[in-house]
Amino acid sequence: MKIQILSALQQLEKQYNIRILLASETGSRSWGFPSPDSDYDVRFIYCHPLDWYLSIDEKKDTIEQLVGELDLVGWDLRKSLRLMRKSNAALFERLQSPIVYRQEPQFREELLVLAGEYFSCRAGLHHYLSMAFRYRQICEESSEVRLKDYFYLLRTCLASLWIVEKRSVPPMEFRELLPLIRDKALQATLLELVALKARVDERYVHPRNPQLDSYVKEIMGYCEGRAADVSKYEGSIAPLNQFFQKIASADGAAKTPEPI
Incomplete structure (x- = not known):
């Protein structure tokens, strides 16, 4: 199944002209209580080429694809960082997942460091x-x-x-x-x-x-x-903006995603 998942991720990159920065498992398989017929809930964070963001129009910032037992859902990087600022629990789970299918070097590690400042x-x-x-x-x-x-x-x-x-x-x-x-x-x-x-x-x-x-x-x-x-908290937007600019402006060809 891992080969099928990696192949599906590569196809999505070509289809939507994106870079997948992190792809991990969520749901029962990552929580540690799967059934033999549990779906594979693959969640990923992706980035478009820089020109995609230089527009006054709002664009679709999610990708969803369901093929058999493989459920793929992706969030754009900017959407993901906005959700981090709002302390979105689903995003924190994607970052913490013990099952990682691929990631760009150091992406998850750097985002996890940031995440610690935004959990409410x-x-x-x-x-x-x-x-x-x-x-x-x-x-x-x-x-x-x-x-x-x-x-x-x-x-x-x-x-x-x-x-x-x-x-x-x-x-x-x-x-x-x-x-x-x-x-x-x-x-x-x-x-x-x-x-x-x-x-x-x-x-x-x-x-x-x-x-x-x-x-x-x-x-x-x-x-x-x-x-x-229980306290309410919302972190500063400045570090997220800096991280977004760093990733969005990076040369995707210079980084090779790491299969896990």
């Missing part, structure tokens, strides 16, 4: 907690729930708790969130569910676990109650 705990908490409430509503509709939805609920719940307790960007991988759970038996239950999800398809439904449901409800209530104490 309040924006991050609002993102993850609102998703957790949505998934909890889905999961409460029946005595059995798609295991996929259960994990989406658990991950967003724990990511919310991470922000409240640690005041930092939550880690991508689900296992890194588990130490937040003090109950070792509950941790073990979740690890068993991770192992189960690796064996079953995306449609598999699982009986709801009353202990997990109770824990999620308690943690979400706790995080909601602490939301007002």
Whole structure:
């Protein structure tokens, strides 16, 4: 599949006359709880030639392509940096992904350094907690729930708790969130569910676990109650402008993307 992904990225570069600066996996594969039939959610950041940006007209700044189990979504560099300034959680996840398909030398490293100045705990908490409430509503509709939805609920719940307790960007991988759970038996239950999800398809439904449901409800209530104490922050635009100008004006031919 990696060869297919790299080939698809190369085709997109030719089709749209772009440079792909970073391409990484998001979704269940990067979060650490994929099913055998999980899609490949490839997210990428790209840059146009400099002339593309020298226009008074607003232009489309996203690229989307769905081919079989391969879901490709790209954001233009300028859009990505605007979203970073707004502390967009999806962008932070693209940068943190443990599965990187390709990148221009040092691009992700430099952007991660910048990213540390733009994470807003309040924006991050609002993102993850609102998703957790949505998934909890889905999961409460029946005595059995798609295991996929259960994990989406658990991950967003724990990511919310991470922000409240640690005041930092939550880690991508689900296992890194588990130490937040003090109950070792509950941790073990979740690890068993991770192992189960690796064996079953995306449609598999699982009986709801009353202990997990109770824990999620308690943690979400706790995080909601602490939301007002979490700081709001928006960083300066100057470093992002400098980074954008540096990348957009670079000679794309002089840099060779690195397959990972």
